[in-house]
Amino acid sequence: MSKKHISLNPPIVNACGILSYLDVFERLEKMNANFGAWIPKSIGPFEKQGNPNPTIYHNGSVLLNSFALPTHSIQSWIKEFESADLKKPVIGSVWGTKIEDYRDVIKKIDKYVSAWEINVSCPNKEAGEKSLMESMTEKIKEIIMPLREVTQKPIIAKLSPNEDYVAIAKSIVDYVDYIACGNTLGPGLAVDIYSRKPILAGFAGGMSGEAIKPKAMKMVNDVYKIASKEDVKLIAYGGISKWEDILEYAIAGASIFGIGTSLLHKDAGQVAKFVNNMWKDVLKYIEKENISFDEIVGCLDG
Ligand SMILES: Cc1cc2nc3c(=O)[nH]c(=O)nc-3n(C[C@H](O)[C@H](O)[C@H](O)COP(=O)(O)O)c2cc1C
Numbered sequence: 001m002s003k004k005h006i007s008l009n010p011p012i013v014n015a016c017g018i019l020s021y022l023d024v025f026e027r028l029e030k031m032n033a034n035f036g037a038w039i040p041k042s043i044g045p046f047e048k049q050g051n052p053n054p055t056i057y058h059n060g061s062v063l064l065n066s067f068a069l070p071t072h073s074i075q076s077w078i079k080e081f082e083s084a085d086l087k088k089p090v091i092g093s094v095w096g097t098k099i100e101d102y103r104d105v106i107k108k109i110d111k112y113v114s115a116w117e118i119n120v121s122c123p124n125k126e127a128g129e130k131s132l133m134e135s136m137t138e139k140i141k142e143i144i145m146p147l148r149e150v151t152q153k154p155i156i157a158k159l160s161p162n163e164d165y166v167a168i169a170k171s172i173v174d175y176v177d178y179i180a181c182g183n184t185l186g187p188g189l190a191v192d193i194y195s196r197k198p199i200l201a202g203f204a205g206g207m208s209g210e211a212i213k214p215k216a217m218k219m220v221n222d223v224y225k226i227a228s229k230e231d232v233k234l235i236a237y238g239g240i241s242k243w244e245d246i247l248e249y250a251i252a253g254a255s256i257f258g259i260g261t262s263l264l265h266k267d268a269g270q271v272a273k274f275v276n277n278m279w280k281d282v283l284k285y286i287e288k289e290n291i292s293f294d295e296i297v298g299c300l301d302g
Contacts, residue, residue: 003177003231004154006089006115008036008256010279012246015208015237015260016042016093016117016158017067019271022080029087033272034279038086039258042093042119043109044071045101051126051202057190062211063261064188066202068124069095074108081112089114091156095122099143106150115153118144118176121160121183123206141171154178156235161185161212161219169223173230180235180258181219185212209261213239217252224253224298243281253298 012035014020019028020041028035050070057064081090092113096102106116120140144157157172158180159165169179184206190199198204216238224234236254240246241262249257263271286293 001174003233004152005177005233006037006154008089010034010036010282011256012275012279013037013039013091013235013256013258014263015039015258016119017065018260018263022084022086024268025086025088025090026084027268028271031268031272032276033268034276035088036256037089037091037114039091039093039117040077040081042069042071042095042122043074043077043105044069044095045074045097045104047071047073049126051124051200054199054201055205057199057205058209059190061209062188062207063209063264064186064190064200064205064207065184066124066187066200066205068126068129068202069122071095074105077109078112081109084112091115091117093117093119093158095119096143099139099146102143102147103150106147110151110153113153115156115177116147116151117156117158117180118147119158119183120144121158121163123160123162123184123187124202124204126202140168141175144172144175148175156180158183158235158237159219159223161215161238165219166222166226169226173227173232176232178233178235178256179223179227180237181223181254182216182237184208185215185238208238210239210241213245213248217248220249220254221252221300228253228298243278243285246278246282247285247296250293250296251298251300253300255297 025038048071154177156178161182186207187204233255235256236249237258
């Protein structure tokens with residue numbers, strides 16, 4: 001079956017969970033921030049608080065978050081997005097604990113989005129909750145396979161770097177249009193030496209930011225070797241913070257680039273400037289090297 005690809009100009013998105021709210025997207029569009037699409041916070045089948053604060057810890061090298069997918073109701077998501085006035089497409093992100101959850105959310109929200117990112121990779125959990133990822137690792141193919149029946153939109157499977165993503169990619173490559181590599185690494189632990197307690201209220205947290213880039217690069221390249229044979233394109237997430245990172249990920253095999261942690265702590269004006277300059281510099285490189293972007297994607301030798 002031929003794959004469904006979306007044309008994003010530029011091929012840059014916000015990583016789900018960062019800047020992931022409609023009012024932020026609207027503000028960024030007003031400031032002409034050059035993103036190709038917007039990804040709102042993952043939405044699941046029921047409302048969920050997530051972990052109490054502190055949910056974020058940055059040690060200067062890596063960010064730990066233990067949000068555990070706080071989620072609004074589907075009704076409030078629809079109320080917000082049905083009147084959204086965005087120029088750029090919205091890519092919905094869905095989480096669930098079982099196959100039916102994904103199907104239900106997609107059915108209800110499908111008409112408001114241009115593609116679906118299927119979050120089968122969050123490593124965080126609330127106290128007493130089984131990690132969504134742990135509970136689903138074996139089931140990823142079962143979750144992904146029937147989704148074509150509920151949506152005609154492109155399907156992006158967002159995988160975890162913490163799992164056997166090569167085996168998972170092989171098992172789902174026939175049923176998806178894109179694979180996103182990947183979610184946060186870990187989880188990792190940070191402790192306070194005076195209270196002798198974990199710093200995050202959720203105990204441990206998924207790691208993101210520049211430090212995880214080499215792992216995500218390897219994931220992109222490993223998955224590219226499987227996905228490219230079936231015309232499945234890749235979205236790269238993990239530590240993108242400068243224009244060269246986009247090119248590195250493209251050479252490794254990615255076609256779309258998601259930016260998360262490096263956008264935290266920036267106001268809307270700074271985000272717009274940062275992303276716009278990044279893409280301008282990529283275009284300059286392409287012109288200087290006299291090569292097309294398509295030629296760069298997956299050209300890694302070795
Ligand atoms: C605060 C925070 C919240 C996140 N929330 C989600 C989420 O709701 N759904 C999801 O699929 N990924 C979520 N992620 C993972 C990011 O989308 C991204 O995959 C990861 O952070 C790696 O990219 P980065 O290093 O550029 O941040 C979250 C990450 C952070 C830091």
